[in-house]
Amino acid sequence: MKSTLDSIIFDLDGTLWDSTETIAIAWQKALDQLGMSDKSITAETVRGLAGMPYDAIYDKLFPDLKGEKREKLKQLCARLELETLQERGGVLYPEVKETLEFLKGKYKLAIVSNCQSGYIETFLEHHSLHAYFTDHECYGNKGMSKGENIREVVSRNNLQQAVYIGDTTGDYEASQIAQVPFILAAYGFGTVEVEVESIKQFADLKHL
Structure with a gap:
């Protein structure tokens, strides 16, 4: 991959x-x-x-x-x-900004969340992270599911091989609907019962 x-x-x-x-x-x-x-x-x-x-x-x-x-x-x-x-604001996980800086030089980065409209923008503004992301989409904009929104971001940015990173079973299921590989953020809020690739901390993405 x-x-x-x-x-x-x-x-x-x-x-x-x-x-x-x-x-x-x-x-x-x-x-x-x-x-x-x-x-x-x-x-x-x-x-x-x-x-x-x-x-x-x-x-x-x-x-x-x-x-x-x-x-x-x-x-x-x-x-x-x-x-x-x-x-x-909220609490950024350790080394998020540094890892995004590393990843931005290699990949297009985006966010898809089930939040209300304006939530992602508030996150990006509060932590000065706009420059790292190509696109974002959320449930509140069009009422679409997370899987549909992942597909939307893939389509409108002409992404050829995307991966979705999340921390819950719902995130995994959304990735399956969108037909993109999944990586579990094992430090997050939820769990996934099937065997998937995972990271124990955000900075692990530099080496995965």
């Missing part, structure tokens, strides 16, 4: 950074503002949702909240999440 690889597509949460603490703060603030302080959101709560489409998160966390109330909470969470991330 290494000899023919021309591009690397990354998942974001659990692969490039950990923003769970910041997101938990934002979502709890939204709940408090709407008089729902009886519900508690922690970083561990957010970590358990990693890789899920943005809308599906509310099915899991708030199954009894319907209609206008649910939409109001979703919009407030989304707005406060981006505002809080712009202010506080």
